[in-house]
Amino acid sequence: MLIASAALLTALVYYAALCALRPFAPCRKCAGLGTIERSGKPRMCPRCHNDKLRLRLGRRAFNAWLRTRQAGTRPTPKGL
Template sequence: MALASLLILLAFAGYAVLCAVRPFAPCRKCSGIGVRTRRRTVTLCRRCHGDRARLRLGRRLLNDSRSIHAAGTRSRTTDRKAPPWQ
């Protein structure tokens, strides 16, 4: 049981490092090409809009949690003469 928990923890840690180092992955719909060919027409991929990359799920969750935290915390005052309780 402890070994399985350790392996799951290592997998999550590895994915977190991967999301930090390489936040973008190739688009799954167009295989990272950026265009799709259908019936002799070449169109931009609708999922990635021709960017050829997508944001990983873990990085998207990290960005959302950062924005939620930033929206819910007070900003620090830049005036040094103001008392800390204001």
């Protein structure tokens, strides 16, 4: 049980560091090419819109948490 918990914690720390250092990953639909083939013709990828990259799920969740936290936090007074 201890080994499994340590392995899970290590994987979470690794993914968090990956999301912080490299927030973008290659698009899964087009494999980072920006185009896919439909009916034998190359078309723009509908998922990444030819950007070739996508925001990682962990980074997207972190950004949403930051927006929620900033929206709910009172601004500090300027006189202090």
